[in-house]
Amino acid sequence: MPDAVVIGAGPNGLVAANLLAYAGWSVEVLEAQPEPGGAVRSDRGVHPEYVSDLFSSFYPLAAVSPVLARFDLAAEGLRWSHAPSVVAHPLRDGRCALLERRVQETVSGLEAFASGDGAAWLNMYGMWSRVGSDLVQALFTPFPPVRPALRLAAKFRAAGGLRLARTLALPVRRLGDEEFRGDGGRLLLAGNALHADVAPEAAGSGAFGWLMSMVGQSHGFPVPVGGAGALTAALVSRLERSGGVLRCGERVASVAVRGGRAVGVRTAGGESVIARRAVLADTSAPVLYRELVDEEHLPGRLLRDLERFQWDFATFKVDWALTGPVPWTAAQAAGAGTVHVADGVDGLTRFASQIAMGQVPDEPFALFGQMTTADPSRSPAGTESAWSYTHVPQHITSDAGPDRITGRWDAAEQEAMADRIEAQVERFAPGFRTRILARRILAPTTLQAMDENLHNGAINNGTTALHQQAIFRPVPGTGRPETPVKGLYLASAAAHPGGGVHGAPGANAARAALGHCGLRTLLHRAQRI
Template identity: 35%
Template sequence: MTDAVVVGSGPNGLAAAVLLARAGLSVELHEAAAELGGGARSARLFDADVVHDVCSAVHPMAVASPFFRGFDLAAHGVEMCRPEIAYGHPVDEHRTGLAYADLDRTCERLGRDGGRWRRLMAPLVEHSREVTTLLLGDLRHLPSPGPAALLPPRILALQADLFRGPEASALLAGVAAHTTGRLPSLVGGGTALLLGHLAHATGWPVPRGGTQVLADALAADLRAHGGRIHTSSRVTDLRQLAHARAVLLDVAPRGLLDIAGAYVPAGYRRALEKVRYGPGAAKVDFLVSEPIPWQERELAKAGTIHIGGTRAEVHAAENTVVAGRRAAEPFVLVAQPMVADPSRGLPRKQPIWAYTHVPQGDPLDATDVVRRRIERFAPGFGDTILASRAVPASELEAYNANYVGGDISAAAVTLRQVLARPVPRWNTYRTPLSGVYLCSGATPPGPGVHGMAGLHAAKAVLRKEFGLNELPAGWA
């Protein structure tokens, strides 16, 4: 008999497995793919000397989340490299918003809107740990009154345009668009505040050597505490795991139905079948001969660039995609990791990471769309491209079964599906099946490389299945 089996080696599955193993349980982890990591994998796509992140690339939550704070990435040999500018947003050919790591410098750059940006962000930066803990919580515990009071008026204020000039508004719209949903929205506002303030707190870093090092560090810790890992090991039926006292599934709701749908009560099954999946991501990786030739030279210092134009243009593009249509001028997210981590490639061979939002299951090869959007603000970019690879939204699910129709959030990030994620239950991690838990981004706090869904689910397993109320050192 094994104490616990985890299915899926994304950051949440690995986080759950690490916590359970450190608590002294016997743990097995099964991963369907040949490589560990789920959405935290890297590959050498075109050249042995160049590392590309094939899904997630920039990790503000990996340094800020309570799980990774307790895990201590630095103690496990992971160096997080922070660019001078967390993210930039070209509004047009003459105006660009820049979120420097330094809040003062950001406010100075924003000119007449600098004071408003400071009033919005400075209190969140001052209380960043508490704010992050609250927004990455399990939605089942009352927050401490201080940080909680900071958020509602700010989230509501973001539904309107707070600023006089377009740069600050565009900066926040680009961050809100990470939700891949309708804008403006309360969920988008919360995302903008969480990720936006982290730019000036713990930053938007990239891991030295590629995102894969995050998964590798977690896997090494799991093995060091007796855990066993099985790759190329697809679980298709819950009965395969009958030898485990507890089962934790790092899968989307559809994956839970595939594995255990025949055994769950009809009401829970119907609720899972009603879960909505959001728009897809169409991914493009470029190998380039030189850094992107941005017209605004400061963008060469930014780890992340949002291309979407004004606040109104970002909202229009996202809402068009939510409605099931391709946007004529879509939102594009670009990462240039060698700005902070020169080890990723060579001076004449550099990785560029990008995706754009498209309707669910869209088969679009987005190479030309993304290239054109970048070239608007970086003329000549196309001349630097040595190689490229596109993964349409319709094919992302083959890479990771949690990405249904290309939805990298494992379920649409709407207000209802945030408050009841994935279905209305007091403990959303527990399923009606005895000893079976869900621990993916389809549970609170939602998508992202933070490990918190795994942490919350593992805590519930320790308490309910094994009567252990004390957490291992680091998370107590």
């Protein structure tokens, strides 16, 4: 009979379990899939000589996460690697916007696009240097983040106050236009903003683009040596050394509630697992409240609000084993771990507009990962383990391209969409297709089958738009890991602060569970790690 049961062994579930185990609780983690990791896994499924990440690959938010930093995962064997350059956004005329590891090199590259743009980037980075650490603490702290917010407010006043707040509220297109004369800085900001499901014209997209760009400038976009699964392996190793138990292939069918309190779970196999103190759910909010907890235990308002819950974009991904480097027309893109493939900011706007209309984009914005460039252990020397993903609507109404894709995602539609992504890459790297040794297609339905939190390929467990963030995440009036059921905590990216591999939702849930059990000393200890 463990003190806590954690549903799901994704990164947030493993972080939560680690914190509880460190605080002295007995913890049992139940994972439906045959292996742990959620969306942090790797394999050799494309080609036996190539390591491919199944879902996520680059971890800038892990690099700045105060939770993961204090776990000392290096002691569990985790090592990080970086590509020579962080992000590239090539243009078909051979120019390339480049986010370099060193700020002065980024500045020099942007200055080549337009005089003064290097200084503009340096000014933005200076702002990050003043407020970035406190901003991250505020983002990764349970809502409301009182102490970090007070420190951040003081820094904001010193950095320009209302003018800085206005800058971060801007759509990323407007932010780029205000700050830069040339295309380079605009492309870096807008491309990084499109890592989430926000259009270049959406309010707040500027803040997201700035955050991702500045994190990339200060910490890079690191990858685990040997594959994404190495990060999961380190978290599992730490948990097991602390006495935690992980059971894979154990699907939780329901949360047991007695007298308004969660007292355990029941598995799909009929086993009852009693939790003496808490149940933590690394699941999506709709699954927790519509499938795992009986409706009678939940307020009607919550259930009605869930009808308005918005998923982020669906995702379509292709993995490749390449016989050689990608032949980018813009040669500088060859050294970047992450490459943004789109025809400028207008191409990004067109892409987001098509998705907003329910259309499958005809020229999809492709996030492209060059994994061997970032970590030479991923494939034989002279080759490249690569992937690309793009977004499609959750509910497809039509196809802006010629293939009549409907969202059935049968074999024909999967092949057509994969070919479309390859054609987009080919526009910027003629000859790319001649270097494909093998490929694997991961359609939205495939992604969900491998990780139920990725609803139809939604990688952020709910939209990152402002109307579903902070006190609105996952529904209005929440923003914290506590649920209407005592002893039950939402520990997934469906809770504040949302998606990305940083562990904050899991850490927030664990600390809430410790605090509500009156373990102040242990809570204080847990907050230090």
